[in-house]
Amino acid sequence: MSKGLFRISSTPGKTLLWLLLKNDLKKVKGELGIDLAGGGMLNKSLFKTRKYISVDINQIKLSEGLEAYPDAVAINDTIQNYLLKTDDKPDLLVCVQTFGTNMFFEHNETVEVIKNMSE
Numbered sequence: 001m002s003k004g005l006f007r008i009s010s011t012p013g014k015t016l017l018w019l020l021l022k023n024d025l026k027k028v029k030g031e032l033g034i035d036l037a038g039g040g041m042l043n044k045s046l047f048k049t050r051k052y053i054s055v056d057i058n059q060i061k062l063s064e065g066l067e068a069y070p071d072a073v074a075i076n077d078t079i080q081n082y083l084l085k086t087d088d089k090p091d092l093l094v095c096v097q098t099f100g101t102n103m104f105f106e107h108n109e110t111v112e113v114i115k116n117m118s119e
Contacts, residue, residue: 021096022046030091036079037095041065041072049091055082080112 025046033047038054039061053073056062062074075082079095 017096021094025092025094028092032088032090033092033094034088034090035094035096036082038062039065041069041074043094043096044069044072047092053088053090055079 021043025043026048029048031049032051032053033049034053034055035041035043035047036055038044039056039058041052041054041062042065044052044054044065051073052069052071053075054062054065055075055077057076057078059076062076066072066074
Protein backbone atom coordinates (compact mmCIF):
# COMPACT_ATOMS: atom_id res chain seq x y z
CA MET A 1 0.00 0.00 0.00
CA SER A 2 1.27 3.45 -0.83
CA LYS A 3 1.32 6.23 1.71
CA GLY A 4 -2.06 7.79 2.41
CA LEU A 5 -4.17 5.43 0.29
CA PHE A 6 -7.31 3.86 1.67
CA ARG A 7 -7.24 0.10 2.20
CA ILE A 8 -9.89 -2.01 0.51
CA SER A 9 -10.37 -5.60 1.61
CA SER A 10 -11.96 -8.63 0.05
CA THR A 11 -14.54 -8.62 2.86
CA PRO A 12 -16.97 -5.85 3.82
CA GLY A 13 -16.09 -6.26 7.52
CA LYS A 14 -12.40 -5.55 6.98
CA THR A 15 -13.14 -2.63 4.67
CA LEU A 16 -15.38 -1.18 7.39
CA LEU A 17 -12.57 -1.70 9.90
CA TRP A 18 -10.15 0.29 7.71
CA LEU A 19 -12.74 3.04 7.21
CA LEU A 20 -13.29 3.36 10.95
CA LEU A 21 -9.55 3.35 11.60
CA LYS A 22 -8.97 6.04 8.99
CA ASN A 23 -11.71 8.16 10.55
CA ASP A 24 -10.77 7.65 14.20
CA LEU A 25 -6.97 7.45 14.29
CA LYS A 26 -6.49 10.84 12.63
CA LYS A 27 -8.34 12.44 15.56
CA VAL A 28 -5.69 11.42 18.09
CA LYS A 29 -2.66 13.66 18.20
CA GLY A 30 0.18 13.64 20.66
CA GLU A 31 3.75 12.57 21.12
CA LEU A 32 3.71 8.79 20.77
CA GLY A 33 1.63 6.27 18.84
CA ILE A 34 2.27 2.52 19.06
CA ASP A 35 1.00 -0.01 16.56
CA LEU A 36 1.17 -3.49 18.11
CA ALA A 37 1.53 -6.21 15.46
CA GLY A 38 2.11 -3.28 13.09
CA GLY A 39 4.11 -5.37 10.62
CA GLY A 40 4.68 -3.45 7.40
CA MET A 41 3.35 -0.25 8.99
CA LEU A 42 0.23 -0.11 6.82
CA ASN A 43 -1.50 1.96 9.53
CA LYS A 44 1.35 4.51 9.84
CA SER A 45 -0.25 7.05 7.49
CA LEU A 46 -3.30 7.13 9.79
CA PHE A 47 -1.28 8.08 12.89
CA LYS A 48 -1.01 11.79 13.67
CA THR A 49 1.41 11.39 16.58
CA ARG A 50 4.92 12.85 16.34
CA LYS A 51 6.56 9.46 16.93
CA TYR A 52 5.35 6.10 15.61
CA ILE A 53 6.47 2.68 16.83
CA SER A 54 5.57 -0.57 15.10
CA VAL A 55 6.04 -3.70 17.22
CA ASP A 56 5.99 -7.00 15.35
CA ILE A 57 7.57 -10.46 15.39
CA ASN A 58 8.19 -10.37 11.63
CA GLN A 59 11.47 -8.54 10.96
CA ILE A 60 10.95 -8.74 7.19
CA LYS A 61 7.63 -6.87 7.41
CA LEU A 62 9.18 -4.29 9.76
CA SER A 63 12.02 -3.73 7.28
CA GLU A 64 9.51 -3.24 4.47
CA GLY A 65 7.68 -0.70 6.62
CA LEU A 66 10.90 1.19 7.34
CA GLU A 67 11.55 1.49 3.62
CA ALA A 68 8.28 3.38 3.23
CA TYR A 69 8.52 5.20 6.58
CA PRO A 70 12.15 5.78 7.57
CA ASP A 71 11.04 8.07 10.41
CA ALA A 72 9.24 5.18 12.15
CA VAL A 73 10.69 3.03 14.91
CA ALA A 74 10.57 -0.73 14.38
CA ILE A 75 10.72 -3.11 17.32
CA ASN A 76 11.11 -6.80 16.53
CA ASP A 77 9.44 -8.52 19.48
CA THR A 78 6.22 -10.18 20.57
CA ILE A 79 3.43 -7.99 21.87
CA GLN A 80 3.66 -9.76 25.21
CA ASN A 81 7.40 -9.16 25.66
CA TYR A 82 7.22 -5.57 24.48
CA LEU A 83 4.40 -4.68 26.88
CA LEU A 84 6.16 -6.32 29.82
CA LYS A 85 9.47 -4.52 29.33
CA THR A 86 8.51 -1.09 27.97
CA ASP A 87 8.16 2.14 29.89
CA ASP A 88 6.55 3.86 26.88
CA LYS A 89 3.32 5.69 27.68
CA PRO A 90 1.66 6.28 24.32
CA ASP A 91 -1.05 8.77 23.45
CA LEU A 92 -2.41 6.13 21.07
CA LEU A 93 -2.03 2.35 21.25
CA VAL A 94 -3.65 0.07 18.68
CA CYS A 95 -3.59 -3.60 17.86
CA VAL A 96 -5.55 -4.38 14.71
CA GLN A 97 -6.48 -7.83 13.42
CA THR A 98 -4.36 -9.82 15.84
CA PHE A 99 -6.54 -11.20 18.61
CA GLY A 100 -8.46 -14.17 17.28
CA THR A 101 -7.15 -13.90 13.73
CA ASN A 102 -3.37 -14.04 13.67
CA MET A 103 -1.96 -17.58 13.77
CA PHE A 104 1.28 -16.37 15.38
CA PHE A 105 -0.45 -14.77 18.38
CA GLU A 106 -0.83 -16.92 21.50
CA HIS A 107 -4.61 -16.67 21.80
CA ASN A 108 -4.69 -18.09 25.31
CA GLU A 109 -2.82 -14.93 26.39
CA THR A 110 -5.42 -12.50 24.98
CA VAL A 111 -6.87 -11.39 28.32
CA GLU A 112 -3.44 -10.83 29.87
CA VAL A 113 -2.24 -8.87 26.83
CA ILE A 114 -5.30 -6.64 26.85
CA LYS A 115 -4.78 -6.02 30.57
CA ASN A 116 -1.14 -5.06 29.90
CA MET A 117 -2.20 -2.83 27.02
CA SER A 118 -4.61 -0.91 29.27
CA GLU A 119 -1.97 -0.42 31.95
